[in-house]
Amino acid sequence: MNTRFTAKFVTICAATGLAVSLAGCSGGSLSENSGSDSAAQGNTITLGSITTNSGTAAAYGEAEVAGFKLAISEINKAGGINGKKVKLESMDDKGDPTESSNAFNKLSGDDSVLAVLGPTISATTAAVAPLADQSKLVAIAPAATADSIESGNYLFRACFKDSYQGEIAARFAAKTLKVKKVAVLYGTGDPYSSGTAESFMKEAKQLGLDVVDQESSSSADDTEYSSQLQKIQASGAEFLYAPYYYSIAGPYIIPQARSVGFNGVVMGPDGYDGLKLTDNVSLYNKVYYTTHYSPDDKENSKVADFIKSFRSENKSDPNTFSALSYDTVYMAKQAIEKAGKNPTREQVRKALAGSKFDGVTGSFTLDKTGSPKKSVIVLEMKDGKPVFNSTVKPA
Structure with missing residues (x-):
């Protein structure tokens, strides 16, 4: 999301109780060696994440982490990716572009990290975009909607652009x-x-x-x-x-x-x-x-299943950011599976580019800028409350 919209949605989360715990997540020890051309070896696939888990935009990041964790839990229960368990290496950028850049550099230096989920807001995502290209490490931003972000090489989005x-x-x-x-x-x-x-x-x-x-x-x-x-x-x-x-x-x-x-x-x-x-x-x-998402969307069968799973795992209802981040993990999973048994980062990027995906937040194909041309939810105000009206599909 753009910076203004970030502040807006954080206020909403606080008012409606949509945000999950504000406890931040930190990464573990990471290798200093470049892993841009290394394959995923061993019995574990590591996905890094960079989210805003502290500061004024913490509600955003924590909702995203909840979506990441739910998806990874489901994937591991179903046998993992290519038979390998998935591990999440989570970093807090505090909503600061410098912190986001530092976090990405640490993750890119870990040979076991095959893709990065995040960052959260447009400002931090814009800082990471050139780093993703330099390190040849895919990053998939769940909710960074600003058109100005340079995407389409190693940076992709799960959300549509403004x-x-x-x-x-x-x-x-x-x-x-x-x-x-x-x-x-x-x-x-x-x-x-x-x-x-x-x-x-x-x-x-x-x-x-x-x-x-x-x-x-x-x-x-x-x-x-x-x-x-x-x-x-x-x-x-x-x-x-x-x-x-x-x-x-x-x-x-x-x-x-x-x-x-x-x-x-x-x-x-x-x-x-x-x-x-x-x-x-x-x-x-x-x-x-x-x-991007409505819990009342009856046209998308994935929505009801997602809500049921999220409630079971978190004892609360998911919001838009949890839904987008949940889809982000499954986008990464789909690309890694397509890339092969022990894929390199470059192979993951190739598998993700131009891919088609069906998720909780819609069905889409990634365009040449790495952004979805996807279904969009239209909500209508009735008696002072937003209710699901329809889904507008891509042309």
Whole structure:
């Protein structure tokens, strides 16, 4: 996730009790020798992990570790990977790019580490990307969504990129809601907001939608949007794409849109998770947003099994980050199995590139940037609560 969204989701985890224990994990003793061309020998396969287990983003990392551990436990109970048990070597980067780089360098120096799970947030993942290429050690980031991260060589993602959400929202507007006239409101000073809006407009035009108005604010933190929303209302738009964060869209943009008479659909990206509401929850009817996972997704049979296993192991419900990290382990497993009995790191990378995968967070094929073109969950606000609406599959 990007830095702003990281802070947002940590708040949600604390409020809803989704986060697991905040106890950090540390790695064991590691070899100083380069293992970029070494094969997986012996009876154990080691997967390294780099997550944020302390500091303000600890809820993110701990939820990911819970997903990693569950998947590895299942794999080992089923006989391991190529008959070998899987070991997790876990490192805490404290949400700091330097700490993340140091952790990755330690893991890459251990010949037994065949792939790295993580890092957690976009800032730490961006620091690791060039190191993964240099050491020829695959890293799979569960939740780092920023488009700016250099991926596609040895760094891959289990999550979709920020801009992909804009494309999916345009497709949902055209194919599912079947609207014709759409408008956009975004914050020019925020890459997440402006980048997602740009991808929405590009896809909307390709799909034949009429972008009748395009409005902006100087940042994604403003609290007054009435003038822009009045123009949008006057444009005749049926659908408004407003990629802001939960703390702005909820108490400001949506109520202000309704107050100027806009009764059409309002849609946003995963920044709407934990949407802050006013007392009048009826204002949020016809509000949708895209996200990575929903426990109410009945279309994906893997979801129910995952939730049952997670509850049994952790005595709590999984969140998005646990689901993404769970899939990350199985992505690594699939690649290692495809690479052969005693694969090198380079062989794992080759097996992972362009691969197809079916997981809890969707079915996808990795594109040339190492990012999924995957199914996206659309949630709809009903009576003030987000509920599963549908799954939008890749084009």
